[in-house]
Amino acid sequence: VSAPASPDWAQVQRLVVQGSTLHRSWHFLLRARHPGEARRFIEALVHEKLISYASAREDAPVGGCELGIGFTYRGLQHLGLPWEYLRLFQEKAAAFAEGACRRAAQHLADTGASAAHWWEPCFHPDHAHLVLTMHADQADELRQCTQTLKSLPGASGLTDWAAPLEASHLTDQRQYRTVHFGLRDLIASPAIKGFHPRRKTMHEPGEFVLGYRNDHEFNPWALHPSPSGNLWLPPLSAVKPNFFWNGSFGVLRKMEQHEREFRCYVARWAKKLGVKEEYLRAKMNGRWDNGQRVRPGESEPPPNPAPGELDDFDFLDDPEGKGCPFGSHIRRMNPRSDNSVVPVRRRPLIRRGMPYGPLYDEAKERGKPAPPRGLLGVFFCASLEDQFEHLLAEWGDANPLGPDNRGNAKDPFIGSHIDPKSVFDIPLDGEKLCQLEGFEPFVTTRGTLYAFFPGMAGLRMLGESH
Numbered sequence: 001v002s003a004p005a006s007p008d009w010a011q012v013q014r015l016v017v018q019g020s021t022l023h024r025s026w027h028f029l030l031r032a033r034h035p036g037e038a039r040r041f042i043e044a045l046v047h048e049k050l051i052s053y054a055s056a057r058e059d060a061p062v063g064g065c066e067l068g069i070g071f072t073y074r075g076l077q078h079l080g081l082p083w084e085y086l087r088l089f090q091e092k093a094a095a096f097a098e099g100a101c102r103r104a105a106q107h108l109a110d111t112g113a114s115a116a117h118w119w120e121p122c123f124h125p126d127h128a129h130l131v132l133t134m135h136a137d138q139a140d141e142l143r144q145c146t147q148t149l150k151s152l153p154g155a156s157g158l159t160d161w162a163a164p165l166e167a168s169h170l171t172d173q174r175q176y177r178t179v180h181f182g183l184r185d186l187i188a189s190p191a192i193k194g195f196h197p198r199r200k201t202m203h204e205p206g207e208f209v210l211g212y213r214n215d216h217e218f219n220p221w222a223l224h225p226s227p228s229g230n231l232w233l234p235p236l237s238a239v240k241p242n243f244f245w246n247g248s249f250g251v252l253r254k255m256e257q258h259e260r261e262f263r264c265y266v267a268r269w270a271k272k273l274g275v276k277e278e279y280l281r282a283k284m285n286g287r288w289d290n291g292q293r294v295r296p297g298e299s300e301p302p303p304n305p306a307p308g309e310l311d312d313f314d315f316l317d318d319p320e321g322k323g324c325p326f327g328s329h330i331r332r333m334n335p336r337s338d339n340s341v342v343p344v345r346r347r348p349l350i351r352r353g354m355p356y357g358p359l360y361d362e363a364k365e366r367g368k369p370a371p372p373r374g375l376l377g378v379f380f381c382a383s384l385e386d387q388f389e390h391l392l393a394e395w396g397d398a399n400p401l402g403p404d405n406r407g408n409a410k411d412p413f414i415g416s417h418i419d420p421k422s423v424f425d426i427p428l429d430g431e432k433l434c435q436l437e438g439f440e441p442f443v444t445t446r447g448t449l450y451a452f453f454p455g456m457a458g459l460r461m462l463g464e465s466h
């Protein structure tokens with residue numbers, strides 16, 4: 001069987017390519033106590049058609065509860081996935097097979113307070129076998145959906161239904177979402193050929209969905225058996241490739257944000273440099289609080305543009321980083337077309353995160369311990385190593401890409417900031433430059449999970465043979 005040229009989108013989980021505009025999410029990290037029962041549960045999910053798949057139209061009707069499902073490598077082992085399949089994951093997706101805990105120090109820049117040793121127990125590899133992600137507008141709908149799931153055959157084979165990771169948006173407007181630190185989010189999203197309307201930069205489906213060509217015209221998951229065999233791979237004749245096809249690798253990453261520290265830092269430096277706090281936040285992020293990217297020469301956010309313009313740009317008009325500094329979060333995470341940087345590999349990443357915890361209230365929180373708040377990040381890509389991990393550990397935690405005026409500080413939001421002397425350069429008009437230093441870790445990782453979100457056929461196969 002050879003993979004079709006492009007995915008049948010109706011077989012790809014909705015959260016992966018389409019996302020959700022709903023207000024709340026619950027993520028259950030479940031342990032498969034009885035593998036046979038867990039498979040029965042999966043079969044029931046398939047039979048009852050409870051998992052949400054993508055529709056070709058982006059504006060599919062909103063309402064009810066949307067459900068997605070992913071499996072850790074340990075979870076797949078535990079469910080009894082045949083070794084030929086596990087071997088393929090080992091060979092082609094080593095980070096997934098190893099799991100996020102073991103990758104944390106070296107590949108996720110998670111050290112110090114963010115080290116895996118301190119992560120919440122629900123992220124432990126022996127604990128989390130399966131992740132169920134649920135989105136709805138109302139908490140009641142989430143509760144009701146949980147009851148439905150718990151009453152399915154086989155649900156008793158799964159434990160830890162009691163404490164999902166909860167998140168909810170800070171605004172009610174579906175087209176205007178913000179995250180803690182007071183920043184507008186969920187603007188940028190990679191456009192996929194054959195699924196999204198045309199934009200300046202389009203990506204091949206294989207960057208996100210297994211079984212198709214990626215931007216480099218390569219399909220690592222084609223899985224053609226060769227007559228002479230392949231020393232590195234298990235016998236492919238024993239593998240049904242559509243187990244992998246239409247699936248995607250998902251990352252669940254809980255990041256606590258220390259908003260008071262962040263706000264105090266920005267206020268201190270704004271005073272020192274004689275600029276507005278919003279200006280500094282914008283330079284650190286790369287976008288003004290209202291979501292517009294920062295252009296050269298701007299000291300205030302310009303009036304709101306049409307929504308389409310917020311993401312359809314490159315940095316060709318800002319080659320020296322005088323609008324959006326090279327060290328800013330968005331320029332690091334997606335250098336786009338940038339003559340002065342030109343990344344050979346674009347490393348696009350789909351983001352589906354949502355904040356957790358209450359909106360920051362300085363007056364109410366003064367003198368008290370801050371309530372936990374942060375971002376429950378959900379990311380999708382076809383290669384955890386080339387995309388998610390590279391963004392975090394290389395583009396985020398090493399020196400920014402770019403020419404001289406870029407400083408040596410880490411990503412202002414997600415960088416580990418162990419060197420308080422490192423500097424963040426803000427190039428200004430002419431040869432002028434303004435610099436920030438004394439960064440603290442504004443974000444602490446509370447846990448990370450790598451999961452395979454199978455396509456429709458893959459999920460059906462997992463529910464069989466119990």
Ligand code: HEM
Binds near residue numbers: 180183185329388391
């Ligand atoms: C608490 C931690 C984080 C915060 C507060 C944060 C905040 C933001 C904000 C405000 C934006 C701009 C909005 C937009 O372009 O949609 C953004 C964009 C982005 N972030 Fe983060 N982020 C965090 C963690 C991460 C992590 C861990 C990654 C990846 C490993 C990441 C990858 C990206 C990417 C790829 C973009 C889009 C850049 C673009 O295409 O222009 N972020 N983030």
